[in-house]
Amino acid sequence: MEAGFRAAGRxxxxxxxxxxxxxxxxxxxxxxxxxxxxAIEVGLPFSDPTLDGxxxxxxxxxxxxxxxxxxxILADVTGLDFGVPLxxxxxxxxxxxxxxxxxxxxxxxxxxAGLIVPDxxxxxxxxxxxxxxxxxxxxALLASVVTPAPRLAQIAERSRGFVYAVSLMGTTGxxxxxxxxxxxxxxxxxxxxxxxxxHGFGITTPEHAARASRAADGVIVGAAxxxxxxxxxxxxxxxxxxxxxxxxxxxxx
Amino acid sequence: xxDPGPRGRFGxxxxxxxxxxxxxxxxxVAAAFQEAWADAGFRRSxxxxxxxxxxxxxxxxxxxxxSAELGIDLLLKREDLAHTGSHKINNVLGQALLASRMGxxxxxxxxxxxxxxxxxxxxxxLLGLEATVFMGEKDMERQAPNVFRMRVxxxxxxxxxxxxxxxxxxxxxxxxxxxxxxxxxYYCVGSVIGPHPYPYMVRELQRVIGDEARGQCAAELPAxxxxxxxxxxxGGSNAAGTFAGFVGTPARLVGVEAAGxxxxxxxxxxxxxxxxxxxxxxxxxxxxxxxxIAPGLDYPGVGPEHAHLRDLGRARYVxxxxxxxxxxxxxxxxxxxxxxxxxxAHAVAWVIRAAASGELPPGASVLLTLSGRGxxxxxxxxxxx
Ligand SMILES: Cc1ncc(COP(=O)(O)O)c(C=O)c1O
Numbered sequence: 001m002e003a004g005f006r007a008a009g010r011x012x013x014x015x016x017x018x019x020x021x022x023x024x025x026x027x028x029x030x031x032x033x034x035x036x037x038x039a040i041e042v043g044l045p046f047s048d049p050t051l052d053g054x055x056x057x058x059x060x061x062x063x064x065x066x067x068x069x070x071x072x073i074l075a076d077v078t079g080l081d082f083g084v085p086l087x088x089x090x091x092x093x094x095x096x097x098x099x100x101x102x103x104x105x106x107x108x109x110x111x112x113a114g115l116i117v118p119d120x121x122x123x124x125x126x127x128x129x130x131x132x133x134x135x136x137x138x139x140a141l142l143a144s145v146v147t148p149a150p151r152l153a154q155i156a157e158r159s160r161g162f163v164y165a166v167s168l169m170g171t172t173g174x175x176x177x178x179x180x181x182x183x184x185x186x187x188x189x190x191x192x193x194x195x196x197x198x199h200g201f202g203i204t205t206p207e208h209a210a211r212a213s214r215a216a217d218g219v220i221v222g223a224a225x226x227x228x229x230x231x232x233x234x235x236x237x238x239x240x241x242x243x244x245x246x247x248x249x250x251x252x253x
Numbered sequence: 254x255x256d257p258g259p260r261g262r263f264g265x266x267x268x269x270x271x272x273x274x275x276x277x278x279x280x281x282v283a284a285a286f287q288e289a290w291a292d293a294g295f296r297r298s299x300x301x302x303x304x305x306x307x308x309x310x311x312x313x314x315x316x317x318x319x320s321a322e323l324g325i326d327l328l329l330k331r332e333d334l335a336h337t338g339s340h341k342i343n344n345v346l347g348q349a350l351l352a353s354r355m356g357x358x359x360x361x362x363x364x365x366x367x368x369x370x371x372x373x374x375x376x377x378x379l380l381g382l383e384a385t386v387f388m389g390e391k392d393m394e395r396q397a398p399n400v401f402r403m404r405v406x407x408x409x410x411x412x413x414x415x416x417x418x419x420x421x422x423x424x425x426x427x428x429x430x431x432x433x434x435x436x437x438x439y440y441c442v443g444s445v446i447g448p449h450p451y452p453y454m455v456r457e458l459q460r461v462i463g464d465e466a467r468g469q470c471a472a473e474l475p476a477x478x479x480x481x482x483x484x485x486x487x488g489g490s491n492a493a494g495t496f497a498g499f500v501g502t503p504a505r506l507v508g509v510e511a512a513g514x515x516x517x518x519x520x521x522x523x524x525x526x527x528x529x530x531x532x533x534x535x536x537x538x539x540x541x542x543x544x545x546i547a548p549g550l551d552y553p554g555v556g557p558e559h560a561h562l563r564d565l566g567r568a569r570y571v572x573x574x575x576x577x578x579x580x581x582x583x584x585x586x587x588x589x590x591x592x593x594x595x596x597x598a599h600a601v602a603w604v605i606r607a608a609a610s611g612e613l614p615p616g617a618s619v620l621l622t623l624s625g626r627g628x629x630x631x632x633x634x635x636x637x638x
């Protein structure tokens with residue numbers, strides 16, 4: 001995935017959706033690709049998403065209420081080729097439940113390229129870093145605006161695929177503005193690594209996406225899309241919104 | 254019960270599984286606590302508050318009539334007599350002093366039964382801080398008097414409507430809130446749970462229960478040490494504080510969980526709310542909802558040090574059912590004139606059962622930590638009686 005990102009020749013766009021949110025959830029992934037996604041983040045819903053705001057909490061609850069399981073999500077995408085890498089994201093309990101080796105092997109067998117675990121900081125990540133590497137899964141680590149300099153460099157060094165720049169002090173969710181502190185975080189990361197840096201959290205509008213991707217190598221868009229899915233928008237409509245973000249990024253960057 | 258080291262490990266349990274934005278805040282709390290705990294001035298301030306405001310030491314009361322009925326020698330460590338009505342105040346005053354020392358102006362807390370929330374609101378008022386308490390909507394209904402108490406004390410009570418609408422979701426919501434306010438607010442965790450240093454810090458702040466009881470038992474009992482030490486376990490703070498005083502003695506340690514919230518007795522290995530421990534989960538790794546008549550035990554996990562003591566075989570974790578708990582509460586009320594909190598009544602229920610089964614041999618001496626008083630549960634009891 002990382003090699004592909006480096007060769008993309010454009011700013012990266014990584015939309016998120018919660019796996020198993022609707023019967024036709026895989027159609028949203030296809031719509032994301034058609035809209036110009038460079039990779040797709042698929043949430044494996046967890047009962048207690050402590051870094052997610054109301055929108056993704058609601059989506060997680062709704063997916064679980066439909067009987068969605070991580071295993072079912074992996075089965076839904078196994079053997080499908082989207083033409084872009086899939087990145088799973090979930091909380092560490094689901095990884096610990098299977099054990100890191102089995103969990104990563106299952107991701108690989110389902111065709112995933114990467115993994116994000118928001119409640120797993122660098123200090124606790126050793127076991128999963130090793131298991132992911134063994135399975136050929138790129139584990140992207142999170143960096144935050146309050147992460148001190150030496151630690152930021154370690155995170156960038158041990159991260160794979162990209163570095164996830166958590167752009168604000170808060171949870172996922174739609175926001176009015178791009179947090180002013182985020183540009184400094186991206187700059188600090190760019191100064192210590194040549195790994196792609198993706199700006200996540202709070203990207204809600206095409207303007208946000210364009211603005212954030214000026215400094216960063218790209219953006220991750222979650223709640224703004226999931227909100228639309230929850231409100232009943234179909235794959236085409238949500239993909240259409242993502243396409244406006246793609247255009248804004250390409251024009252604004 | 255030792256220092257878990259810089260990574261906060263009790264065997265395999267504990268640690269710090271928090272999102273990167275919270276790592277610095279946890280580091281800051283750990284460093285501040287280490288410094289404060291080594292500072293005689295801090296210890297003196299805390300001891301003063303515990304004496305003058307809380308009324309410590311709490312008595313060790315022989316339960317004469319119930320002991321005679323059960324054929325054992327039962328001693329009650331009276332945390333129900335602590336100011337605000339439970340042991341929660343011991344922990345909160347320590348953390349509130351720490352928060353002030355760190356320059357924070359607001360306390361954040363989660364609460365189940367409302368006792369930790371009331372204690373937090375009380376400490377905030379006492380030290381001139383603000384308090385924001387997250388409480389599940391279901392718990393707000395069944396512990397309404399505590400909601401009013403918190404508001405009278407000037408705290409903001411925020412209803413949590415997600416998930417189980419009990420302690421688990423209140424804790425998740427408090428953590429989400431904390432990420433956005435780390436510079437201004439201090440997260441005052443209510444039990445021996447959460448990311449390092451909380452399980453260690455809260456146990457140290459609650460060990461006053463066990464240290465006092467150890468001295469009181471030495472004066473009271475011919476052997477100096479009880480045969481059994483029993484406490485109820487939600488997250489496990491009153492039990493951890495009690496056990497800390499006896500872990501180096503031959504006393505057998507028993508933690509009593511709610512049958513529907515038995516993280517230690519029936520959970521499996523997992524990670525939630527920042528720590529690795531034993532949690533109730535389904536076959537897919539989703540954390541399941543706990544169910545207990547006692548809101549303070551309505552939590553699907555247990556503090557990491559308890560999981561460790563269980564693995565070592567140093568403490569045993571047993572469960573009792575809601576029905577026995579209500580009977581035990583009423584029996585203690587009518588034999589000793591003490592209406593216990595439904596949480597504490599779990600420990601009483603196990604003692605009654607174990608005395609009948611012979612698991613507690615005739616004449617055994619038993620120290621039971623009565624973690625709180627039952628005023629908050631009166632309406633629940635009235636409905637059932
Ligand atoms: C009276 C009382 N006892 C016990 C508990 C359980 O907490 P812990 O296991 O941390 O002592 C509570 C929690 O709310 C409580 O209010």
